[in-house]
Amino acid sequence: xxxxxxxxxxxxxxxxxxxxxxxxxxxxxxxxxxxxxxxxxxxxxxxxxxxxxxxxxxxxxxxxxxxxxxxxxxxxxxxxxxxxxxxxxxxxxxxxxxxxxxxxxxxxxxxxxxxxxxxxxxxxxxxxxxxxxxxxxxxxxxxxxxxxxxxxxxxxxxxxxxxxxxxxxxxxxxxxxxxxxxxxxxxxxxxxxxxxxxxxxxxxxxxxxxxxxxxxxxxxxxxxxxxxxxxxxxxxxxxxxxxxxxxxxxxxxxxxxxxxxxxxxxxxxxxxxxxxxxxxxxxxxxxxxxxxxxxxxxxxxxxxxxxxxxxxxxxxxxxxxxxxxxxxxxxxxxxxxxxxxxxxxxxxxxxxxxxxxxxxxxxxxxxxxxxxxxxxxxxxxxxxxxxxxxxxxxxxxxxxxxxxxxxxxxxxxxxxxxxxxxxxxxxxxxxxxxxxxxxxxxxxxxxxxxxxxxxxxxxxxxxxxxxxxxxxxxxxxxxxxxxxxx
Ligand SMILES: [Zn+2]
Ligand SMILES: [Zn+2]
Numbered sequence: 001x002x003x004x005x006x007x008x009x010x011x012x013x014x015x016x017x018x019x020x021x022x023x024x025x026x027x028x029x030x031x032x033x034x035x036x037x038x039x040x041x042x043x044x045x046x047x048x049x050x051x052x053x054x055x056x057x058x059x060x061x062x063x064x065x066x067x068x069x070x071x072x073x074x075x076x077x078x079x080x081x082x083x084x085x086x087x088x089x090x091x092x093x094x095x096x097x098x099x100x101x102x103x104x105x106x107x108x109x110x111x112x113x114x115x116x117x118x119x120x121x122x123x124x125x126x127x128x129x130x131x132x133x134x135x136x137x138x139x140x141x142x143x144x145x146x147x148x149x150x151x152x153x154x155x156x157x158x159x160x161x162x163x164x165x166x167x168x169x170x171x172x173x174x175x176x177x178x179x180x181x182x183x184x185x186x187x188x189x190x191x192x193x194x195x196x197x198x199x200x201x202x203x204x205x206x207x208x209x210x211x212x213x214x215x216x217x218x219x220x221x222x223x224x225x226x227x228x229x230x231x232x233x234x235x236x237x238x239x240x241x242x243x244x245x246x247x248x249x250x251x252x253x254x255x256x257x258x259x260x261x262x263x264x265x266x267x268x269x270x271x272x273x274x275x276x277x278x279x280x281x282x283x284x285x286x287x288x289x290x291x292x293x294x295x296x297x298x299x300x301x302x303x304x305x306x307x308x309x310x311x312x313x314x315x316x317x318x319x320x321x322x323x324x325x326x327x328x329x330x331x332x333x334x335x336x337x338x339x340x341x342x343x344x345x346x347x348x349x350x351x352x353x354x355x356x357x358x359x360x361x362x363x364x365x366x367x368x369x370x371x372x373x374x375x376x377x378x379x380x381x382x383x384x385x386x387x388x389x390x391x392x393x394x395x396x397x398x399x400x401x402x403x404x405x406x407x408x409x410x411x412x413x414x415x416x417x418x419x420x421x422x423x424x425x426x427x428x429x430x431x432x433x434x435x436x437x438x439x440x441x442x443x444x445x446x447x448x449x450x451x452x453x454x455x456x457x458x459x460x461x462x463x464x465x466x467x468x469x470x471x472x473x474x475x476x477x478x479x480x481x482x483x484x485x486x
Contacts, residue, residue, distance in 0.1 A: 083215055086480055091409040094479075097208050098472035106207075107467045110134070111200035112182040118171030118189040118196070121230035124149040127169045127199065131224050134203050138210045140222075147236035149226045155209045156219035156482070163481040164221040164242070164249040164435075165474050166428065167202035168195045168228035177458035192460040194254035194444065197467060199224065201252065201442075204471025209478060218482035221246055227427075232388075234430040242431075247485070248399055249437045250477050251428050252470055254462055256454050257419075258443025261469040263407040264419040265440035267400040271393035272323070272349035273356040274425030276383055279304070279367045283376045285340040294338040298331050300374035301342040304367045305329065308346075311362045322359060323349040323423055349423050351392050393429040399438035402484075406476045407440070411469060442470045 083090035097103065110130070119127050128149040135142050135153050142153035149169065176183050176190040184190045191197075202222055209220050223242050227233030243249070258264055281301045286294025305326045316322045326346040331339040348363060350356040364380045371378035382389065407416045419441065428439050444451050444462035453459040 083212075083479070084217070084483060086409075086483060088409065091406075091476060094208060094212075094476045095410055095469070095472045097211060098204060098468035098475070103204065103207065103471075104468050107200045107204045107471065108464050110203060111196050111464065111467060114169075114196040114199055115191045116182045116185050118184050118186055118191045119169075120173060120189060121170045121227035121233065122148050124169040124226050128224065128226075131169075131199060131203060135206065138207060140206055140210055142222075143241075146240040146242060147226050147233055150233070150237050150240070150242070151222075151224040152237075152242055153206065153222040153224070154219060155206065155213055155222070156216040158219055160245065161218040161247055161482055161485045162221055162245040163218065163478050163485075164223055164246045164431075165202060165205060165478055166223040166225060166234075166249060166251040166431065167198040168225050168233065168427075169199055170195055170227050170229050170233070172229055172456060174456065174458050178461050180461070190458065190460075192457060193229065193455040194460070194462055195228065197254050197444070197462050197464070197470070198252065200467055201470035201474060204467060205474035205478070208471060208475035212475070212479060216479060216482055217486040219245075220478040220482070223249075230388075232427070234427040238430055238434060243434055246435055248396075248481060249431045249435055250399065250403065250474070251431075251437075251439050252442050252474065253426070253439065254444045254455075254466065254470075255441035256443075256445050256452055256460075258417060258441060258445055260443050260446050260451075260463040261411060261466050262415045262417060262443035263403075263411055263440055263469075263473060264417040264443070265395060265400055265403050265407075265438060266419050266421065267395050267397045269351040269392055269394050269421050270419075270439055271421070271426050271429065272321075272351055272423045273353065273390055273392040273429070274347065274349050275356070275360060275389040276345065276347050277360075277363055277380055278343060278345040278383075279378050279380045281342045281344065281367070281371050281376050281378045283338070283340065283342075283374075286338045288336050288338055291338060295375045296338050297340070297342040297371075297374075297376050298338065300371045300376040300378075301329065301331070301344050303374065304370040304378075305344060307366045307370050308363065311359065311366065315362065316355065316359075320355055321349075321351055321421070321423070322355055323347070324359060324363065349425065351421060353391060356392065390425040390427055391429045391433055393426045393432055393439055395438045396432070396436035399436045402481060403438045403440050403477060406480055407473060410473055410476055440473075442466050442473070 081089055081093055114127055131151055140153050140155055142151050144151050146152055171189050171191045172193060173188055174190040174192045175188050206222055225233045225237045281297040283295035283297035308324050308326060311324050312322045326344055328345045331342040348359045350359055367380055368378050431437055444466045446463035449463050451461045451463045
């Protein structure tokens with residue numbers, strides 16, 4: 001690589017690191033804004049903005065616009081192999097591109113900046129800005145905004161076929177318990193599901209695909225979506241046109257169950273459909289010493305909880321995995337009175353839409369009927385208006401086979417696993433309801449590093465060595481899809 005470009009890249013990384021250190025120091029000295037509780041959002045914005053400003057300044061000093069810089073890099077990196085008929089050498093070329101030290105450094109830096117500055121569902125303003133800045137630097141066109149903070153970027157001929165790759169951008173309302181250099185700087189918010197890594201891998205893929213754009217036999221759509229955790233990000237992206245012309249879609253999720261860079265997936269149902277319910281059971285308040293003068297919702301709610309257990313155990317096919325869990329029960333805290341109302345709530349999961357909506361129907365019937373037995377009434381909310389119902393994620397057999405083939409060629413047969421279905425849920429399922437889709441995992445488990453905790457744990461961490469492999473897998477999936485479907 002041209003030494004001028006190498007020094008440019010290393011100076012970007014030094015500036016980014018300095019900004020990050022400055023931000024970290026300012027966080028240590030900062031006090032939460034009392035008017036906004038523990039909200040450090042002003043801080044995360046300023047950190048990301050400082051980083052962005054440093055990038056701009058860097059470009060100006062080097063008298064090189066992001067556009068020109070990328071163009072220079074591309075001309076140097078233009079691969080020579082013809083991959084119309086894919087070969088082992090093509091896989092190697094993609095992987096080598098992803099593994100170039102400057103690219104790995106860049107992806108890790110991006111992931112660390114996003115990790116240190118987590119933003120919750122539909123608030124991914126600075127994360128989105130950072131992504132757009134990188135896309136600008138690579139001369140990748142995009143549509144923005146979609147679903148508030150979402151981005152739809154385009155690489156390729158602009159002609160069919162169109163294949164999409166998706167990354168989610170949101171963090172979780174969790175306080176990070178991992179002590180490390182790039183720990184979350186925002187109190188009570190954390191990238192505990194690895195969406196920071198998903199963004200870095202998809203930007204990494206954008207770079208590979210842009211470098212190989214002359215090879216592409218169609219168009220790759222890169223979707224950066226908000227609010228996976230809140231459940232309606234994907235749905236809103238679709239209604240804003242994310243899947244326009246798209247004929248297939250793929251996405252990756254990091255997994256602590258597999259060693260670093262091992263890829264896993266399965267054909268058919270992969271993740272469960274997921275819904276939540278909250279039931280308000282109404283009786284009549286009264287003195288606990290004279291229960292006959294009240295109508296007791298505690299008894300009605302208790303009977304409901306017991307009866308709900310019978311739905312899966314007595315009504316569902318044992319070979320069709322389902323779950324109904326009651327997770328909350330609240331009747332107040334007066335020990336001397338029978339309350340007016342009791343609120344119970346929980347979640348339910350199933351692997352087919354039929355089973356899922358059967359569960360929903362039966363949860364309502366059981367609670368309403370059991371309340372009636374004890375002279376109470378009940379109303380149940382399934383939060384359908386807020387779209388917190390996720391359908392099951394079902395991998396299309398052919399799209400799964402495509403992922404398997406690409407992964408085996410990239411990482412070797414020994415590093416691909418057929419995984420069992422899981423009761424977790426993903427809003428990628430909204431895309432998979434519309435077009436053929438495949439969702440796959442990339443391992444981030446490394447006992448030496450301590451990246452052994454599950455997603456949504458405050459101890460969650462990842463082995464960043466998975467990033468280049470994830471980027472290469474994304475890129476190869478898209479490029480090979482276009483080759484084979486033109
Ligand atoms: Zn999650
Ligand atoms: Zn996630």
